[in-house]
Amino acid sequence: MDAIFDDFSQAQKQCDGNLLSQTLSPALSNEELRAIWRTCNAYDVKSVVKRGLQTSEIGKKGAIPKEELQCWTELYAAYWKSAGELLASSQASWTKVYEDWKEVLSILIRGYMSCGFESWTIPCLFVTGKYLREFAIKADAERGSSLDNAAEPNFQDDFDPEAQKNHCLEDCARQLNRVFNLCLSDRAPLESSRKWGIYHVANLLFKTYFKLNSASLSKNILKALSAGRGDMPPLEAFPKSQQVTFKYYEGVLRFLEEDYVQAEKFLTEAWSMCHNNALKNKELILTYLVPCHLLTTHTLPSKKLLEPYPRLQKLFLPLSQHIRKGELHQFDIALQENEDELVKRRIYLTLERGRDIALRNLLRKVFVAGGFEPPKTEGDKPVRRTRVPVAEFAAAISLGSQETLDNDEVECLLANMIYKNLMKGYIARERGIVVLSKSGAFPGTGV
Amino acid sequence: MVPSWPPVPPPPGTQAAAGFASPYQTTAFTPVQVRQSFGQPYPAPQPAYPVHAYGSPSHVTQSPQTNHSPSVTPASPAPSAEPARKKTVWPESVRNYVQRSFLPANLDDTVSRQEMEAKLKETITAANDGGYMYTINWEAMPLPQQMIKAERARSHTVQPPPAIPTADPSFSSPPAATSKKRKSSDLTDTDLAAGAWRNNGNRLEDRVTFTADKRLTANESPKTMSKFQKQQQKNMEKRQKRFHGDYTTHREPSPPPSDGPVVGTCQTLEKRYLRLTAPPVPSQVRPESVLRQTLELLKQKWRKEQNYSYICDQFKSMRQDLTVQNIRNEFTVEVYEIHARIALEKGDLGEYNQCQTQLKALYQRGIKGKPLEFKAYRILYFIHTANRSALNDALADLTTAEKAERPIKHALDVRSALALGNYHRFFRLYNDTPNMGAYLMDMFVGRERLAALCNLCKAYKPDVPLRFITEELYFESDADAAQFILDHDGQHLLEDRNGTVVFLTGKAGQHFEGPRAAAFARVDIKGQI
Numbered sequence: 001m002d003a004i005f006d007d008f009s010q011a012q013k014q015c016d017g018n019l020l021s022q023t024l025s026p027a028l029s030n031e032e033l034r035a036i037w038r039t040c041n042a043y044d045v046k047s048v049v050k051r052g053l054q055t056s057e058i059g060k061k062g063a064i065p066k067e068e069l070q071c072w073t074e075l076y077a078a079y080w081k082s083a084g085e086l087l088a089s090s091q092a093s094w095t096k097v098y099e100d101w102k103e104v105l106s107i108l109i110r111g112y113m114s115c116g117f118e119s120w121t122i123p124c125l126f127v128t129g130k131y132l133r134e135f136a137i138k139a140d141a142e143r144g145s146s147l148d149n150a151a152e153p154n155f156q157d158d159f160d161p162e163a164q165k166n167h168c169l170e171d172c173a174r175q176l177n178r179v180f181n182l183c184l185s186d187r188a189p190l191e192s193s194r195k196w197g198i199y200h201v202a203n204l205l206f207k208t209y210f211k212l213n214s215a216s217l218s219k220n221i222l223k224a225l226s227a228g229r230g231d232m233p234p235l236e237a238f239p240k241s242q243q244v245t246f247k248y249y250e251g252v253l254r255f256l257e258e259d260y261v262q263a264e265k266f267l268t269e270a271w272s273m274c275h276n277n278a279l280k281n282k283e284l285i286l287t288y289l290v291p292c293h294l295l296t297t298h299t300l301p302s303k304k305l306l307e308p309y310p311r312l313q314k315l316f317l318p319l320s321q322h323i324r325k326g327e328l329h330q331f332d333i334a335l336q337e338n339e340d341e342l343v344k345r346r347i348y349l350t351l352e353r354g355r356d357i358a359l360r361n362l363l364r365k366v367f368v369a370g371g372f373e374p375p376k377t378e379g380d381k382p383v384r385r386t387r388v389p390v391a392e393f394a395a396a397i398s399l400g401s402q403e404t405l406d407n408d409e410v411e412c413l414l415a416n417m418i419y420k421n422l423m424k425g426y427i428a429r430e431r432g433i434v435v436l437s438k439s440g441a442f443p444g445t446g447v
Numbered sequence: 448m449v450p451s452w453p454p455v456p457p458p459p460g461t462q463a464a465a466g467f468a469s470p471y472q473t474t475a476f477t478p479v480q481v482r483q484s485f486g487q488p489y490p491a492p493q494p495a496y497p498v499h500a501y502g503s504p505s506h507v508t509q510s511p512q513t514n515h516s517p518s519v520t521p522a523s524p525a526p527s528a529e530p531a532r533k534k535t536v537w538p539e540s541v542r543n544y545v546q547r548s549f550l551p552a553n554l555d556d557t558v559s560r561q562e563m564e565a566k567l568k569e570t571i572t573a574a575n576d577g578g579y580m581y582t583i584n585w586e587a588m589p590l591p592q593q594m595i596k597a598e599r600a601r602s603h604t605v606q607p608p609p610a611i612p613t614a615d616p617s618f619s620s621p622p623a624a625t626s627k628k629r630k631s632s633d634l635t636d637t638d639l640a641a642g643a644w645r646n647n648g649n650r651l652e653d654r655v656t657f658t659a660d661k662r663l664t665a666n667e668s669p670k671t672m673s674k675f676q677k678q679q680q681k682n683m684e685k686r687q688k689r690f691h692g693d694y695t696t697h698r699e700p701s702p703p704p705s706d707g708p709v710v711g712t713c714q715t716l717e718k719r720y721l722r723l724t725a726p727p728v729p730s731q732v733r734p735e736s737v738l739r740q741t742l743e744l745l746k747q748k749w750r751k752e753q754n755y756s757y758i759c760d761q762f763k764s765m766r767q768d769l770t771v772q773n774i775r776n777e778f779t780v781e782v783y784e785i786h787a788r789i790a791l792e793k794g795d796l797g798e799y800n801q802c803q804t805q806l807k808a809l810y811q812r813g814i815k816g817k818p819l820e821f822k823a824y825r826i827l828y829f830i831h832t833a834n835r836s837a838l839n840d841a842l843a844d845l846t847t848a849e850k851a852e853r854p855i856k857h858a859l860d861v862r863s864a865l866a867l868g869n870y871h872r873f874f875r876l877y878n879d880t881p882n883m884g885a886y887l888m889d890m891f892v893g894r895e896r897l898a899a900l901c902n903l904c905k906a907y908k909p910d911v912p913l914r915f916i917t918e919e920l921y922f923e924s925d926a927d928a929a930q931f932i933l934d935h936d937g938q939h940l941l942e943d944r945n946g947t948v949v950f951l952t953g954k955a956g957q958h959f960e961g962p963r964a965a966a967f968a969r970v971d972i973k974g975q976i
Binding site for chain 2: 215352414415419420429
């Protein structure tokens with residue numbers, strides 16, 4: 001505990017928010033926690049803390065207003081209580097840890113709201129918020145195994161199946177939202193505004209919403225941010241780590257809304273700013289950036305790009321290869337093999353659309369294999385054969401799968417290619433042929 | 448003994464039903480009466496607290512003025528063996544309860560006297576030890592024989608009482624009828640069991656008159672003391688207790704109703720749905736055994752009358768009763784499944800979604816039902832709402848084995864056909880939809896037709912026979928196909944050429960793009976999941 005008071009004093013003197021936030025970190029070894037826990041007991045904890053803070057270097061100077069010091073006292077007292085709960089957490093419950101830690105966060109919020117905590121101390125909010133989320137997840141996991149809500153009275157018409165599962169994490173999201181608004185609504189001049197904490201908290205909230213499987217709630221955050229954008233420091237002025245995370249989430253959210261152009265823009269920004277050694281983060285970014293690229297520009301990732309990421313190689317390389325070669329059937333198989341993994345990452349439905357590109361490549365092969373028309377007069381530039389029987393395409397499509405499609409279905413696939421501008425031409429149904437454009441039958445592919 | 452008792456024993460089969468709450472059972476369908484019963488103060492815990500959170504003290508203080516019923520006090524003290532042996536002085540309400548249990552009218556052949564005595568002892572001791580002897584509503588307490596039977600029914604160790612028709616297993620069996628779309632009622636009609644009741648009309652009659660009988664008896668029971676009056680009486684007793692000073696001793700242990708789910712005692716089959724705003728009253732909640740009979744009744748009524756607003760209302764009240772009693776078993780699943788099917792057939796997506804949400808959770812708990820059928824509906828529904836992230840979740844929820852099962856495979860094929868723009872396959876799948884999925888597919892088949900038309904118009908030149916459109920987009924007839932085109936102002940695109948109508952795709956241009964975009968923009972909001 002004395003070490004905490006020393007650090008507190010030191011941090012207050014130098015206005016060092018990070019050092020201060022470390023005094024509130026619960027990520028300590030059991031010995032350290034026990035040391036803290038043993039300094040006092042439930043009866044004298046407040047006086048011990050108060051004395052500790054008052055007799056510390058900064059306290060002696062009287063540099064901290066009485067009211068603020070009182071709030072810090074309560075904060076550390078609550079922290080001490082959590083430390084005890086954490087020590088007991090192997091036998092007791094994470095729910096209690098969560099509840100106690102929530103109290104720490106509440107006191108902290110109160111400190112900002114009414115006790116004049118200065119804005120340089122906001123890293124304390126980050127640390128407490130971060131661990132609140134972790135404790136909530138642990139509490140939910142623990143309860144999930146031993147839960148039956150049979151005892152709770154229920155006046156509703158139906159059960160609420162979700163209510164129990166993520167009980168703590170949902171509450172945590174609400175707490176973090178309070179912190180978000182605490183930062184957002186600060187009217188102090190920018191130099192000393194809590195607004196500098198906004199993106200950090202926003203990222204924490206995104207993370208929580210994604211975990212809760214309600215990513216769409218993130219939109220509220222984005223809305224609040226863009227509404228307040230006028231009197232906020234620009235995103236570029238924030239630490240890069242926060243920028244990258246924020247852009248990543250913004251990109252993924254667009255991705256989930258199927259706005260692949262915007263998604264690609266944000267993800268590319270995140271990609272280019274991401275720290276070179278942050279492999280895990282880069283992998284995450286690529287997971288969504290690669291499908292974006294496939295849909296927007298029809299380009300595939302190179303082996304070299306995916307080299308450092310064996311997992312992504314497994315997901316993307318076979319698919320890419322089959323798309324490139326126009327191997328429809330193998331594409332289907334590869335997609336199916338990785339289905340669970342792809343669904344989990346929410347990219348299955350997007351990658352599935354890569355089949356269009358695979359089909360385009362296959363049809364293009366048929367067209368190229370058709371060769372050239374005999375020139376009408378000597379010396380004319382050779383013209384490709386642009387009238388291709390539907391049957392030829394049909395044969396190509398059923399090549400890998402051994403399953404024959406009837407001509408109507410083949411025509412349907414061709415119609416799709418034409419409709420999506422992947423192929424230029426038209427189907428003359430009566431004659432059973434496809435008439436392709438003489439100039440650029442497959443736009444963007446050189447033929 | 449008790450003057451308020453029906454002099455004639457009710458007909459066999461209605462055993463415990465008639466006694467209490469009778470004034471409220473008359474007809475479950477007059478809203479006034481339901482409201483009446485709601486106005487009655489929640490009997491159990493509130494008056495027990497000296498400090499009240501909500502306005503119940505007014506009830507307590509009112510009671511002396513409004514209690515006009517001298518007949519409430521039973522004439523003689525209970526001679527009944529069990530509690531009398533004890534030294535404790537039992538309150539009037541408990542003695543009444545014991546008396547009531549042994550009334551010949553309430554006796555049940557399947558429950559022996561020993562069992563009843565044991566149960567009584569257990570109940571009363573628990574009440575005494577728990578300190579809620581004076582606070583509990585003994586009027587509403589289920590009789591020991593009822594409790595025993597409820598326990599039996601719940602544990603399924605003993606066959607359900609004879610009055611309960613066994614759940615119709617036919618709901619899953621494939622339809623014999625070859626109609627393209629099944630109705631929720633078809634599901635029961637087509638198999639042997641259903642056939643049996645059809646041939647044997649007696650059974651149905653029996654059941655119907657049976658329920659009518661029962662209500663009649665309830666009506667006839669004397670009304671010398673209304674439930675409300677009893678309540679007032681009880682309140683007064685409590686009030687007197689409080690003045691005697693020993694009242695606070697009953698405060699400490701939390702009163703039983705909030706300790707766990709209610710155990711219903713209501714024996715009426717039908718009940719109107721009313722949203723709960725206070726803890727449920729056991730006398731107005733039907734136990735599972737009654738609900739099972741209700742379900743049978745509702746199935747028949749649905750087949751016969753097809754009155755959706757009635758059926759929906761009844762199913763909602765059943766769901767409420769199940770929920771407040773915390774009943775989550777295969778029967779619960781069956782109730783939700785049937786309601787979901789009926790709502791689906793009637794296009795009530797709000798109720799349908801509520802049921803689906805419940806079913807998902809119930810299946811996840813490992814309770815048996817028809818998860819394949821309903822998971823397939825989920826997928827089709829998400830296709831309809833174009834909710835890709837929910838679709839992704841639904842996919843994540845499937846096991847490899849499930850993906851191979853017909854209903855789910857069908858839904859997945861529909862999904863992938865649409866994702867790849869393969870309208871040809873999509874319309875073939877539409878024609879071959881298992882269960883009641885066609886009701887869901889109907890919701891988006893129109894817009895997919897428009898999308899396919901857009902495709903065709905861009906890809907085919909100069910024209911195609913109308914018959915081709917009819918076949919590709921699965922219209923019932925050429926006339927239907929033509930009508931669809933006309934409906935979207937496409938009259939100039941149809942041409943009669945030597946007796947065959949052709950569709951001038953080459954001339955259509957962007958004609959169907961507008962309607963297509965409009966059709967895809969409209970997605971239902973009601974109770975969306």
